[in-house]
Amino acid sequence: MNLSKQIKQFRKRDNMSQEQLAEKIYVSRQTISNWENERSYPDIHNLLMMSVLFNVSLDDLVKGDVKIMKEEIQKSTFFRWTYLMMALMVIVPISVVLGLYFFGNYGLVIPLVLFILLMFSALKVEKIKKVQNLKTYRQIVDFLEGKPVSKVKPNKKDKLLKIGLVLTSALIGFVFMYLVMSIVGV
Known part of the structure; x- marks a missing residue:
């Protein structure tokens, strides 16, 4: 899925580690890792928080998914x-x-x-x-x-x-x- 790549791309663009991103949206680092490795999928609440944090539209974040x-x-x-x-x-x-x-x-x-x-x-x-x-x-x-x-x-x-x-x-x-x-x- 594209979302995993999008999260990783926006996280690296903003020079954030998985741990830093996890702290900002109140999840564990393991959760971010699971999202980026397509083992799980973020819920709508986390998607909205990431779109605000990365300053992108929700559509851009989940493009293709x-x-x-x-x-x-x-x-x-x-x-x-x-x-x-x-x-x-x-x-x-x-x-x-x-x-x-x-x-x-x-x-x-x-x-x-x-x-x-x-x-x-x-x-x-x-x-x-x-x-x-x-x-x-x-x-x-x-x-x-x-x-x-x-x-x-x-x-x-x-x-x-x-x-x-x-x-x-x-x-x-x-x-x-x-x-x-x-x-x-x-």
């Missing part, structure tokens, strides 16, 4: 919606069988609601992919690992892989539903 934080938030959101989507892909077929078994035709309301939630989560994942311009699985992996996203364009292999994954997940869903139906006896 805002973009990194936004990407981290998008990554966690991407994970959350992806996990929900994957869980629902397993739960929906099971809920169809169990809903029919226990509630008859009215039992289809539960899987319908779950399916709508599944589609909503898939749309959220696709929206993040569009915002980040992620088109291939390699780009998604790079994004999730925090690496620069490669500029690879999707090719026939990627399209075939996507089709294969969709068909495989559909087949697994039907097999799963068949197994549950045979166990329940519907």
Whole structure:
């Protein structure tokens, strides 16, 4: 992150040791060291104190880190919606069988609601992919690992892989539903 470099740069510019900076903002020298070595991140109170002490705007102090934080938030959101989507892909077929078994035709309301939630989560994942311009699985992996996203364009292999994954997940869903139906006896 840039903040660690910025703190070190402004501290050296003002001819301050880590200990002197720590005394002025009421933290330990170890805390300053942790900030500069990216082991921890200062809270907003300490950021404001340093911006006043170094006589720079808060924006100049955290330059670049805002973009990194936004990407981290998008990554966690991407994970959350992806996990929900994957869980629902397993739960929906099971809920169809169990809903029919226990509630008859009215039992289809539960899987319908779950399916709508599944589609909503898939749309959220696709929206993040569009915002980040992620088109291939390699780009998604790079994004999730925090690496620069490669500029690879999707090719026939990627399209075939996507089709294969969709068909495989559909087949697994039907097999799963068949197994549950045979166990329940519907």
